Structures are given as C-alpha cells and as structure tokens.
Amino acid sequence: MQSLAIETRALVRTFKTEKGHITALDNVNLKVKQGELFGLLGPNGSGKTTLIKILCTLLYPTSGEAYVSGYDVVKESNKVREIVNMVSGEESSGYGILTVRENIWLFSQLYGIPDKVAWERIDELLKLMGLEERADTRVHKISTGERQKMNLCRGLVTDPQILFLDEPTVGLDVNASRTIREYVKKWVRENGRTLFLTTHNMMEAEEMCDRVAIIDRGRILACDSPSNLKKLVSKEVVLELETSLFDGIDLPYKFSIEKNLAKNTAKMRFLLEDESVIPKIISKLTENSIKLISLKKSEPSLEDVFIQLVGRGLHE
C-alpha cells in the first residue's frame, strides 16, 4: 500500500436532497502511483469534485475506503492533511484586503511553514508564475487569471506530497493555462510529487497526465494511459462537421455536439464504424435545414473515447 499515493476501494458517496438521494460516486476503485500525473476526466456533475473532497478529508464516504499515502482519509485525516493540498480553478479564496504575498503566507502558516522558508518559497513561486510585479497588490485588485495563479502558489507553497487540482485552468486564457500546466508538470517531475487532476478539458488531460480515468455519473468507465485509451477508438473513423446552429437532431450514430452561440455555429464530432455512412449523415442534415460549413476527418482524442464509452460528448 505504501507505494501508492492514492487508493480507493468500492468508494460510494450519496447525498440526500429534497428530490431524494443522489449518487455522486458509485463503487469507485482507483490506484494512483507515487510520482504519477493522474487525471480524472469527466463532464460537469460526474463526481470529480466529490472524489477530490473525500481524498482531501473534506467529506466522508458513504461506504468504501480511501487511502492517501497509505493513510485512511477517515481515521487518519490529520496525517493526510499534512501531506496534501488542493487548488480549485473556481475558488475565490483569500482576503481582498491582503496583498498577494500576504495571502499565500497566511495559508502557509496553517501548515506551520517557518516564516523564512515561506517567504522564500512565495517569492520564488510568484516569479515562476509571472506574478512578481503583482506581489504587493491587494487581492481585490488582481484579475481572475492572476488570482488562479495565486491560488496555485498557495497550493504549492506547502510543498505537498500530493497536489489535487480541481479544474485548475477553467476560465483562463490560453497563455495562463499553458503556464500553469507547464509549471505543474515540471514541479511533479523534479520533486517526485504526485498530481491528481480533475478536468473536463480533454486536451489538458491528454497533455498533462500519465494515466487518465474517465468518470461519468459517479462511475469509472475506463482507466489507462491516454494512448492506450485512444486505442479503444482506433478502428473508428472520426468525422468533424461544422454546421449552422440547430436545436437538436436524432441520428443513429455516436456523436457529440458543441454549440458556439457567439458564432451561431455547432461543431459535431462523429465516431463512425464505417465511413460509408457519411453521405447519409449529410443528407439527414440537409433534410433538417442544417447548413454544412466544413467537414474533415480527424485523429481520435480522449473525447472520442468518452463518446465511445458513454454515447455522448463531454460537454453535453
């Protein structure tokens, strides 16, 4: 068990709501090795955040077991807390009245980091994140992207053995996302740390992770390296269509739709067993008064794996 950073066994978490019980996690079994960059890929509401909260000792499982570095998250929560940290892309934590540096320092103190070490690490992290010039700016004056970088610094300043990142780049521009991804990868590799990343961004999962688990409605559907997962759809043809915007269409094939309301277009991604059906798809679109803008064959991605496993896209 010691060589594993994270292990869950038959993990179940349900929530009682006004409408009844919701199963957020359903019999989740995962093993994450130490030093691994592990990704959990799934749509919104699939159970990713619930799993992270259990592993960070913020929630009890309803049943099953979860271990972090061999420590039981329920019975040995204090041991777990000493070696983990979590950063969520959507968090707005911190105090606006404090500066960026002070905010990171404040949270480092909850882990008992000596002042001298904390200030040195903070300055180094801010420099690496390109936040040097904003170090003494009060947090209520910084941008969303800068805030997310600050949050990442907060997660890293305690030098955790295992870092949990929950959608770390959501809402960020391309450059800021890239900076965060590159830095985290480097930090994990150079320091022998473990990363547990949740995302619904397939590119992010593919680019960052050694292994990826695909989760939907609380169940793990597959878990392997991105390249092995893509072999699940190696025989299929991936077809990408850009069309005019439409409400809905019924087609007997596996596909995802991503709507772009700003451009008034929709991107359809088909996973086809046989490319001879392409003319049928096009004629069906035409019958429904949907205008075809472009058509191309594409390389399989993790999104296609998701479509294959679930029958719909990640963003639906």
Added chain:
Amino acid sequence: MNNLRRNLKAVYARAYVRIVGMNREPSWVVFTIFLPLLSVAAFVYVYKATAPPEIINSLLARVIIGGAMLAFWMNVLWGMGNNFYYEKELGNLDLYLMAPISKTSILLGMALGGMFSTTIRAIATILLGAVLFNVSFTLESPLSLGLVFLMTLTSLYGLGMLFASLFLMYGRGAWHTANLMQEPIFILSGFYFPIKFLGFFIALLASFIPLTLGIDAMNQLLGGSFAKKWSLLPVNLEILILTGLTAVFFALAVKALNFMETMSKKEGRLTLRYM
C-alpha cells in the same frame, strides 16, 4: 512539526488579517469611532438635561464605558458570529477545514484579531468621549479593572466563537439572527443605564451576556460613588462569574465546532456549494 507551534502560527496568521485589515481602511475609523459616538452623545445630552448635577458624571461615565464596550458586542456579532459563514462564501472555509490544524485556532485567531482592533476603537471612544463631554473617571483599582476587562473580553469572545459555529448551521439566516440579537442586547446589557433598574430577575437573566456584568463591574471601578450604589453584584463576584462564563462558552464553542465539522463531512452542506 510541533502541533502546538503550527496551531499558534495559524492563530497569528488569522489574527493578522483583522489587525492589518483595520489599518488599511481609513474609512473604518469614521464608521467605528465617530458614528458610535453619536449615540453616546444622544444619551449624554438626555442625562445632562434631566439628571441631578451630583449624579451626572457617574451616568455619563457609564454611557461612555457602554459606548466603548458596544464596539466589542458589534464585533462579536458581525465579526465573529457571521464570520464562518462569510468564510464559506469566500471559499476559505474548505482551506481551513482541510489544513492540519485545530479549527479552534482559526476562531481564536479571529477573536484575538477582533479584540486587538476593537480595543483600539474602544480606547479612542473613551478618550474622545471624556474630552468632548468633560467626563472624569475615578480609577480605583487598576488590577481589578484590568482583570474585569480581560475576563469580559474572553467570555464575550468565547460567546462569539460559539456564535460562529452555530450561525454557520443557519446559513443565510445568520444575517437575520445577528440583526435580531443586536437591539435587545443594547437594553439587556445596560450599555447606557444601570442594569439594576430593569429589576433583579431580568438583570440576573441578562448576566448570561458577559457584557452586562463586565460593564457593571467597570462602572463600579471607574464611575465614582454613585456607580457603586447602582451596582448589580460585587466586583469580585462578577469577575468570578465572568471566568465561569469564559470556560462554559469556550467549551461549548469547541463542541459546536467539532459537531459542525463532522456534520459538514457527513452531509457535505458546508463544502459543496449546491448543498
């Protein structure tokens, strides 16, 4: 890492937000010192217009002490009671709950920071009040006064720590609860008049609020001979009761905090926004 050291660092860090925050917003000086002086002024002029000259100084001393101590009550209600709820809304609560520290350290940090910044405001109120309304204070026993002040604050902030955990359970209702508790305490604690005049039983009931006994004791030690005539209980007994209240409120606060943390993990109410 020594557990105690880590918890002490957490206390200091959380107190830092309060202390620094107060200094960085100059506008707070107006809201926290000059505006409360207006209600003090109102009572001062009523007493000046109606009370016999020989008891005016004792009454005005009480009003100014009450005005100064009012700052602590407001801080406990809005700065302590509502604080965990605000921390949840800000997204800080998760970070505190998942840190390897006792959650009591966070409450203690909030309390110490609040005490420090509010004490500055209270001292300013007393000095300004004394100068503006020409009130003299008779300091009889600095040691007793220091002890009364300390025990009043520790018991009051113990109550604040208890509120912090309990208010969190109410969620959005906390705002209304705090509002509901604000005005009645003005009367029950005797901020601006001797509590004895409410009758023995109401005064006894009001003694569960640490401010009631604290103000009464401070008034006896600062307000001159008439203040002693209006006293509720002897100062030493009031110190003893305040010490007992400190222990009770602190124990209840720790219990409520543990209950809240366990409930949050079981039900997910505090850490998941949609719950």
